[in-house]
Amino acid sequence: MKLFICEKPSQAKDLAPHVCARGRIIGAFTGNDVTVTWCIGHLVEQAKPEQYVLALARWNLDLLPVLPRQWAVQVKPSVKTQFDIVVRLIRQAQDIVIATDADREGEVIAREVMQIAGYSGPVSRLWLSAMDAASIRKALAHLLPGAKTLPLYFSGRGRAHADWLxxxxxxxxxxSAFGSGGREGTWHVGRVQTPVLALVVRREREIRAFIPKTFYELRAVFSLAETEVPVQWVVPPTLAGDAGHATDEAKVKVVAARVRGRAGRIGRVETTPERELAPLPFSLGSLQREASARYGLKAAAVLDACQALYEVHKVATYPRTDCEYLPASMFMGAPTTLSAIASVDATLRPLADEATLDSPGRAFNDARITAHHAIIPTANSAVRLSAFSRIGASSTTRSAAGISRSFSAITNICVP
Incomplete structure (x- = not known):
């Protein structure tokens, strides 16, 4: 049996038809001697300190630090059922294809379970950064040898051990040190979270220590050839304070009285030619910022909308990405994608028709691709905008009308 190990159920569902695994069993898809299963993220986690040093069931400074000689993991109780299924399937497999996310965590998720199951057979890697049909077919035709991505597993495992230590x-x-001083609870420390928290705290202290100072500006409007040009007074050094601002209100008012109602003269004009590059496609962070600025959407609402556009409607690529670039190979599919955009929303056809497709722009750059490429529309034209409003929302997040507005907004600004 050939076994594909995905990271999440939605990936397995999208991949299964392409490998003829159209039958459904508990925890997997199967057919034609091929099985596709999934891990629900990490099925195992690092063992607790007390599993290395029994006496640490009660934390004690004298027993620290804990430096494991042999690292141990434990199954997450919430995914024990799926863990047992995946391990059973791995032990039945003669060939395994790792189909988790194309990054080091994806590599760890699959290989840590394979290691527990004792698998030693051949391994291939399905390297996918998008789950649309065209990308899946292309990746299946170019499977990587498992040895090529094995270093990602060691990198991810090293990161996990460093985090733990x-x-x-x-x-x-x-x-232990501060808990006895009347301070209850756990003092959490993390390799990443603690330095980030320190940056936030330092910035907050700077804000609280800031002493505001009043300063004054003079603004005017010049009428030039029926065009109004706003101008601002440049404070002379004799009136400028430490920050270059005018802080003496009386002196500024004197200057204002002298020029009020009088005609000005343009003594010199300087022009500087500038070139503005076309914006890059969206990462999740840049999309959330843009959606907040344009529509006032919260970050969680944007992610929810993008996730549904990706998983439910298949009209947007994988959203949880920090990359703003696209693989060079995707440029050939640009005309098809633009055609699909125009088919789904006719109001966007003029923009699609104006797109220049003579050569790839700076957005198509293989060297800048991380685990996933930027968020863009897919070539799926078999969907209608009205379908977006039928997606429900959790009572703890937003109303159905709210998520409908989110879909509409995200769809509009995802178009290049």
Whole structure:
């Protein structure tokens, strides 16, 4: 049996028809001696400190630091059923294709379970950054040897161990040291979260320590050839304070009285030619910022909308990406994508028709691709905008009308 291991159920569902695994069993798709299963993210997690040092069931500074000689993992209780299914299928497989996310965490998710199951057979890697049909077919035709991506597993495992050593030992140490001083609860420390928290705290202290100072400006409007040009007074050094602002209100009012109602003279004009590059496609962060600025949408609402556009409607690529570039190979599919955009929303046809497709722009850059490429519309034209409003929303997040507005907004600004 050939086994494909995906990272999440939605990936397995999209991949299964392309490998003729159209039958459904518990925890997998199967057919034609091919099975597609999934991991629901990490099925196992790093063992707790007390599993290495039994006495640490109660944290004690004298027992720190804990430096495991042999690292151990434990199955997450919430995914125990799926873990058992995946391990059973791995032990039945003669050939495995890792089809998790194309990054080091995806590599770890699959290989850590394969290691637990004791698998030693051939391994291939399905390297996918998008789950549309064209991308899946192309990736299946160009499977990578497992050895090529194995270093990602060691990198991810090293990162996990570093997080554990720093996080667990320092959390236990600080909690033990300060917990007896009347401060209850756990003092969490993380290799990443603690430095980030320090940056936030330092900035907050700067804000609180800031002392506002009043300064004054003079603004005027010049009428030039029926065009109004706003101008601002440049404060002379004799009136400027430490920051270059005028702080003496009386002196500024004197200047204002002298020029009020009088004609000005343009003594010199300087022009500087500038070139503005076309904006890059969206990463999740840049899309959330744009949606907030344009429509006032919260980051969670944008992610929810993008996730549904990706998983439910198949009209947008994978949203959880920090990349703003596209693979060079995707340029050949640009005309098809533009055609699909115009078919789904006729109001966007003029923009699609104006697109220049003579040569790839700076957005198509293989060297800048990370685990996933930028968010763009897919070539799926078999959908109607009215379908977006039928997606429900959790009572803890937004109303159905709210998510409908989110879909409409995100669809509009995803168009290049």
């Amino acid at each position: 720093a996080g667990m030992n320092l959390t236990m140490a600080l909690t």
